[in-house]
Amino acid sequence: WPLMIDPQGQANRWIRNMEGSKLRIIDLKMAGFLREVENAVQYGFPVLLQDILEEIDPALEPVLSKSVLKIGNREVLRLGDKELDFSPDFRLYITTKLANPHYTPEISTKATVVNFAVKKDGLEAQLLGIVVQKEEPTLEKQKSELTIRVATGKRQLVDLENEILRLLSETK
Numbered sequence: 001w002p003l004m005i006d007p008q009g010q011a012n013r014w015i016r017n018m019e020g021s022k023l024r025i026i027d028l029k030m031a032g033f034l035r036e037v038e039n040a041v042q043y044g045f046p047v048l049l050q051d052i053l054e055e056i057d058p059a060l061e062p063v064l065s066k067s068v069l070k071i072g073n074r075e076v077l078r079l080g081d082k083e084l085d086f087s088p089d090f091r092l093y094i095t096t097k098l099a100n101p102h103y104t105p106e107i108s109t110k111a112t113v114v115n116f117a118v119k120k121d122g123l124e125a126q127l128l129g130i131v132v133q134k135e136e137p138t139l140e141k142q143k144s145e146l147t148i149r150v151a152t153g154k155r156q157l158v159d160l161e162n163e164i165l166r167l168l169s170e171t172k
Contacts, residue, residue: 001064003052003094003111005101011116012050015093019046026050028057034080037063041077044089052096054103063092064110 004011016023024040024047026033034057040047041063049060056064062079068086069076075086099117118126133140 001066001092001094001111002114003096003103003107004114004116005098006095006116007097007099008116008118009097010118011093011095011114012048015046015048015095019048019091022046023048028052033057034059038079038082038084041079041084041086041090044087046091047093049092049094052094053098054101056094056107064107066110 006012016025022045024036024045026036026047026049028049028051030036037047037060039045049056059080061067062077067077069078075088076083077086078084094111103111103113129140132143
């Protein structure tokens with residue numbers, strides 16, 4: 001599962017936009033947060049576990065480690081004293097506002113740490129984009145279109161290189 005270092009809240013906004021209305025937003029300080037997680041695991045809802053500190057509630061250990069058991073044709077997750085049917089649609093996102101957190105090795109091995117903290121260069125690029133969007137919207141639109149075209153071109157280049165390599169390997 002991704003654990004996102006998100007001091008500016010960009011990851012939270014991105015996840016909320018991407019997942020939409022089905023997203024369950026959970027804070028470990030909430031009463032009954034574990035019940036929300038249980039429902040999400042069973043019914044395949046995405047969960048945003050937001051604003052964690054450097055430790056995560058041990059009750060979430062089976063979810064973090066993806067301890068899913070196969071019982072017959074069922075996939076089951078034991079959470080506390082309950083056996084829950086595990087939906088393959090379940091997704092977990094974890095975010096922290098801490099700028100430089102220190103996680104235990106247990107957490108670091110069970111989650112993929114992604115740093116969303118904005119550095120000076122990134123902030124400059126974002127602010128420049130906002131200014132250009134306000135002052136010259138057509139220029140910003142052109143830039144976006146060109147960026148997409150460049151990315152598409154790079155993808156096509158990789159595909160063509162792979163095709164050439166495949167053809168060369170088949171030729172003897």
